[in-house]
Amino acid sequence: MTDLAHSLAFPFRNPAWFRRLAAGAALELIPLLLVLPMILAVLGRWHRPFWPSLALLPLAAMVGLTCRFLVLGYLRRTAMGVLNGTSDGLPPWDRPADDLVEGLKIWLVAVVLWLPAVAVTAGAMFLVMALTSTSVAWLPAVLLGPPAALATLVYLPAGLLATVAEGDVSAAFNFDRVAGTIGRAFGPYALAFLVAIAAEILAQFGLLLCCVGIFATRFAAHCVAVHAFSIAYREGMATAVVPVAGPGEGAI
Numbered sequence: 139m140t141d142l143a144h145s146l147a148f149p150f151r152n153p154a155w156f157r158r159l160a161a162g163a164a165l166e167l168i169p170l171l172l173v174l175p176m177i178l179a180v181l182g183r184w185h186r187p188f189w190p191s192l193a194l195l196p197l198a199a200m201v202g203l204t205c206r207f208l209v210l211g212y213l214r215r216t217a218m219g220v221l222n223g224t225s226d227g228l229p230p231w232d233r234p235a236d237d238l239v240e241g242l243k244i245w246l247v248a249v250v251l252w253l254p255a256v257a258v259t260a261g262a263m264f265l266v267m268a269l270t271s272t273s274v275a276w277l278p279a280v281l282l283g284p285p286a287a288l289a290t291l292v293y294l295p296a297g298l299l300a301t302v303a304e305g306d307v308s309a310a311f312n313f314d315r316v317a318g319t320i321g322r323a324f325g326p327y328a329l330a331f332l333v334a335i336a337a338e339i340l341a342q343f344g345l346l347l348c349c350v351g352i353f354a355t356r357f358a359a360h361c362v363a364v365h366a367f368s369i370a371y372r373e374g375m376a377t378a379v380v381p382v383a384g385p386g387e388g389a390i
Contacts (some may be wrong), residue, residue: 158228165208172198207238209357218303225365228361295367297310299367320374323373333363338363342355343355
């Protein structure tokens with residue numbers, strides 16, 4: 139519990155924290171810079187033909203996903219250091235190839251974990267439209283969408299951390315084990331959500347730093363959330379019940 143209180147200070151522990159936060163902020167900012175001409179064109183503030191800007195969309199999407207994978211891979215290494223107890227702050231940005239591959243894996247796991255909530259809500263909407271009329275198709279989205287999304291949000295951090303801790307993407311789908319870890323550390327896990335929400339609220343003050351400061355503060359908020367959830371997950375793993383061998387049981 140005490141470690142969770144230190145999560146807000148975690149991104150600033152290492153003496154090189156400024157450079158490491160700046161690198162993360164740049165990866166958050168680059169995709170926006172690529173789509174900025176299209177946004178300005180839609181808003182009528184871009185006094186050039188729209189179609190050349192639209193041609194940049196595939197490039198922007200590719201670069202945006204690459205930046206996202208790099209950030210996710212970096213956050214994975216951050217979580218790994220916290221889980222192992224070896225972290226002294228943000229790690230260096232010295233493994234871009236590994237971050238890219240591992241970030242892609244984390245992103246795919248997150249997408250798959252969201253699929254049940256999306257599928258249940260969409261399936262119910264199509265069923266209602268088929269049995270009644272399209273005018274009430276919104277009803278399943280209101281009744282099923284929020285609970286399904288909430289359940290996914292509660293499970294998602296622990297599921298992703300299971301993948302990180304075990305180095306296996308399938309660990310996120312071992313629902314009994316992940317749910318057991320959440321249950322054993324329910325207090326710290328709930329507190330981690332509060333810490334993450336508080337960090338996101340504080341990150342909005344980054345707008346005061348010439349607006350672009352929001353990218354640095356939001357990246358710092360992501361690191362705070364990763365630290366808080368990793369501490370909670372580590373506590374859940376540490377309190378797992380280990381079976382004790384009975385008389386006569388031992389090595390074969």
